Every structure is written in structure tokens, then in C-alpha cells.
Amino acid sequence: MEPVAVRGEHLALVRTRAVAESGFELVAFGIFETNDAGQLGAMVFFDEADLPSALAELDARYLAGEGAEHLDLLAAGAAFLDATRRDDFDAMRDLMAPDFAWVDHGLLGMGAGDREQFITTSGTRRAVSADGVRIMRSVEVDRNAVLAVVEVDADHRARQ
Numbered sequence: 001m002e003p004v005a006v007r008g009e010h011l012a013l014v015r016t017r018a019v020a021e022s023g024f025e026l027v028a029f030g031i032f033e034t035n036d037a038g039q040l041g042a043m044v045f046f047d048e049a050d051l052p053s054a055l056a057e058l059d060a061r062y063l064a065g066e067g068a069e070h071l072d073l074l075a076a077g078a079a080f081l082d083a084t085r086r087d088d089f090d091a092m093r094d095l096m097a098p099d100f101a102w103v104d105h106g107l108l109g110m111g112a113g114d115r116e117q118f119i120t121t122s123g124t125r126r127a128v129s130a131d132g133v134r135i136m137r138s139v140e141v142d143r144n145a146v147l148a149v150v151e152v153d154a155d156h157r158a159r160q
Helices: 048-064 066-085 089-095 115-122 154-159
Strands: 002-007 011-019 025-034 040-047 101-104 111-114 133-142 145-153
Touching (some): 002 048, 011 048, 025 048, 040 048, 048 066, 048 133, 066 133, 066 145
Parallel strands (some): 002 133
Antiparallel strands (some): 011 025, 025 040, 101 111
16 A cells, blocks of 8 residues: 555555556555544545546545644645636635745745736746656644645556
């Protein structure tokens, strides 16, 4: 099993691989959910080509359970990520406060600016970023702030 993403203390999405003696290989994504006693409470599996659905199910389970107390904040973040994935710049703008400010400290980061500069810069993202499925590896919430570790799985398209 290869960890793909976690949500809270009780949910994990993993990539599983089973190989029969005949050489037949089955690769799938599985969500494993535990209860407060550490017992396995649910397992849900998806075909390897259906990573986006597996991630959506993981997030839905998190929001229905541990993440419920942060639903407003996480729903706003999810709506923004959805608009970003669709390159829906009008929806992105609508989700951002008029006085929105951002700073990207990455080595090849986009710099810093206001809402309009972020929208403009986002328009060039597809031309300069990796193609693949965006995976939110982990999510941490503290009051009104969210830390999300996001990675583009460029290899996922090659496996489909």
C-alpha cells in the first residue's frame, strides 16, 4: 500500500496493488476509515483510473465527520479549488475578498499581489505547470486557517 492522502485522524486514501501468481495485477485506490477505538469502520475502493472520485469521497467523508466543525472554512476552500481546477476565473474572483492578498515564497513562485494579479497569474498556470491530478495530500485546520499540502500527480495520467 502506498499512502496518497489523509484527512484528520481517521481517514486515509491509499493506492493498493495485488499481483497474482499468474502475473495478473490489480491496482486500485482504497479509503480506510477507523473509529475512535482504532477499529476499521469502513473501506471503499475505486479503480486506478478514478483517482478524482476517490479524492472526492475522502473529502466528503471528512466533512461529514471530523471536518464537520470546520465545514464553512473547508467548503470555501473546496469551492475555490474546484473553480481553480476548472479555470473558472469569475468563480475564483467571487470567492476572494476585495482586499485579498497573496504571497508565494516558492523557489519558482508567482510572487505576491492582490486579487486581480492572482487571477491574471492563474491564467498562465496551465502553460507552465505539470499536467495531472491535483492531490491534496493532507489538511490541517486551526481556527480560521487551513494548511493544505497539494501535489500534482503527473504520473496518474500515464497510468490511466
